[in-house]
Amino acid sequence: MKIIILAGGSGTRLFPLSRSCYPKQFLHIAGKKSLLQQTVERFQGIAAPKDMVILTNETYLYHVKSELHEIGADEAQIVCEPIGRNTAPAIGLAIAFCRDVLGCSGSEVLFVTPSDHLIKPVTEFQKIAEKGEKLAQQGRIVTLGIKPLKPETGYGYIHAGEALPIGFEVESFKEKPDYKTAQSYLEAGDYYWNGGMFIFSIDTMLKELADYKPEISKAVSSGCQNMMDHFAALPDISIDYAVAEKSRKMAVLPMEGIYWNDIGSFDSISEVLADEKGDAIDGDIIADDCSNTMILGSNRLICGIGLQDLMVVDTPDVLLVARKGESQKVKKIVSQLKNAKRKEIAENVTMYRPWGSYTILAEGPGYKVKRIIINPGQKLSLQLHYHRSEHWTVISGTGKCTLDDKTVIFRENESTYIPIGVKHRLENPGKIPLAIIEVQNGKYLGEDDIVRFDDIYGRDKQR
Known part of the structure; x- marks a missing residue:
């Protein structure tokens, strides 16, 4: 099995921690190692670094190399996309690379994963990955589903259908719902959060691409180098829209007993770092009489008094203050900064x-x-x-x-x-x-x- 790690995204939901020059996958949020490093190590029990392919771009190439070197994973393959074209073309490029450069056969199973999620315990996740590989060998495209813990409106959902020997058939994919709909999904019990992870054989995915997105299938068939040369002409579309929502070969494998967090907002970070009072404090912080508050410091002392339901994120050049539950609106701030052509979007201190x-x-x-x-x-x-x-x-x-x-x-x-x-x-x-x-x-x-x-x-x- 080859592990395909998608590490080219620039992300805006964690501004000002995450910038286009230093995106989320390189942040050290939960532990001493970055999210990318944790992702690589998550698979090392079932795949050697030489069997991992990191998809990124030229901007992050040397940063990825440095990250891999720090954890002794220098043998991992790195492929730079010429331009960002979402996950469907990226997966096509990974298939072309595995087939043409690594010499993989059509029966080779690929595990595609984001580079910036938090998953634990690792041993239990590896067991799920091995089950997914077996299901993929039977001609299925497997997606991993996370059991909802709350009526979350920031995730897409997977509706599970008939039971399979391993996992379930996918009945349908659901867009990010409103709160009432998310509550109904939670109560139904057969809906799962879509974690964006897919397991499939090369032959299976190529057949589905040929049926539902033939221009990507043809690009893969043209060879890895030719695909790189014409990558910009490919459609900007996710694998969910291109294949998953149309294919009849989809299966969902629930990640039972596993903690998952996509670190997609500051509310998610607060969840990871929170103590028993709901406070998440990191840095040189003095907090007095604060509750359900997150304060992330950088290089200076921060004092908080009587704060409640707030998020404070301090960096050397930007200070973000928001109410808990409002972190999805950070994207709006980023859009305003982009329109104003502020350097803080692309640069860091x-x-x-x-x-x-x-x-x-x-x-x-x-x-x-x-x-x-x-x-x-x-x-x-x-x-x-x-x-x-x-x-x-x-x-x-x-x-x-x-x-x-x-x-x-x-x-x-x-x-x-x-x-x-x-x-x-x-x-x-x-x-x-x-x-x-x-x-x-x-x-x-x-x-x-x-x-x-x-x-x-x-x-x-x-x-």
């Missing part, structure tokens, strides 16, 4: 790059101060700037700086100045991360003031 990261410490007219971390063995591009000079001071580690045709080694407490228009490159030849403070001066300090001459990561824009 800390930005990750293939070579490491940088954090903006201060900025104003004519200056910007950053803390830059360069990982061992990594280096920035050979570049110059037309509008700014830079001054670097090493905090820790050893840096190697190229200035025109000269090379300078500088260590802790030593500095280097880069004038406007001078070719330069910074790299870390050492064994520990290189940390520097960079002070930029100039009339224009945008990240696009870069002319590249050489880059080991193949980038054209942004450092």
Whole structure:
């Protein structure tokens, strides 16, 4: 069985924690490891990393590589979608890759899963996955259903039909309901939340795609590389709409005795972190006489007094305050910010790059101060700037700086100045991360003031 992990989404429901530059799958919400890392480890008992395919995009490629390296899963396959085209084309691309690159036969079973859900206990989930594989080998497309715990209006539902030796036939899929309808589903007892996980053999899914979405089926048949070349022309459609809601081969396998949370809103995060009083406190927080309140801090002290039914999410550049139960409306705020072309949508105070990261410490007219971390063995591009000079001071580690045709080694407490228009490159030849403070001066300090001459990561824009 091959595991297909969908990790290309940018997500907006967890703003300001999640940004387009740092989406939900990379967040460390429940535990020390990211949701993506937890997803990979969830399957390691039934599949080796080399049998996992991470579908992402070029923007997140090096971040995914870093995440995999941290948990010893470097052998996992990474496929970058040329453009976002929803789950049906993504699954088609995964099938083409497994067949053409990994040499899978039509009987190979694929388990498709989001990368940003919380599921436990892992051992019980793996048992469900093995049952799903057996059902898929019988020609079924299996979806995993979660038993509703409340009349949730934020999820789609699966209506279970006749019982099968394993699981049930799918009677129908239901869109996100209103509260009254969700309550009726809960009382009926044969409805399940749709968790977006599917298990099927390659042959079965290709046949259903040929029947219901032939343009995707034809693209898969054209070969993996050809599909990549013409990916943008494929329909932007989910696998639910393309196949699941039409197919007669659908089966639902209930995830009995398993906790599932899609971490799809701040209310979901509050549920994960809540104590016996319903409070979810994380960070440097002092809370007095607060109830049913979530406070997520970042790098400063937050004091809460007499708060009730509130959510407070603090990041270095954005503070979100909302009433409990209103977190689905975060998307509206994000839309307003997009329309206003606010940089907070796409940027974070800390930005990750293939070579490491940088954090903006201060900025104003004519200056910007950053803390830059360069990982061992990594280096920035050979570049110059037309509008700014830079001054670097090493905090820790050893840096190697190229200035025109000269090379300078500088260590802790030593500095280097880069004038406007001078070719330069910074790299870390050492064994520990290189940390520097960079002070930029100039009339224009945008990240696009870069002319590249050489880059080991193949980038054209942004450092």
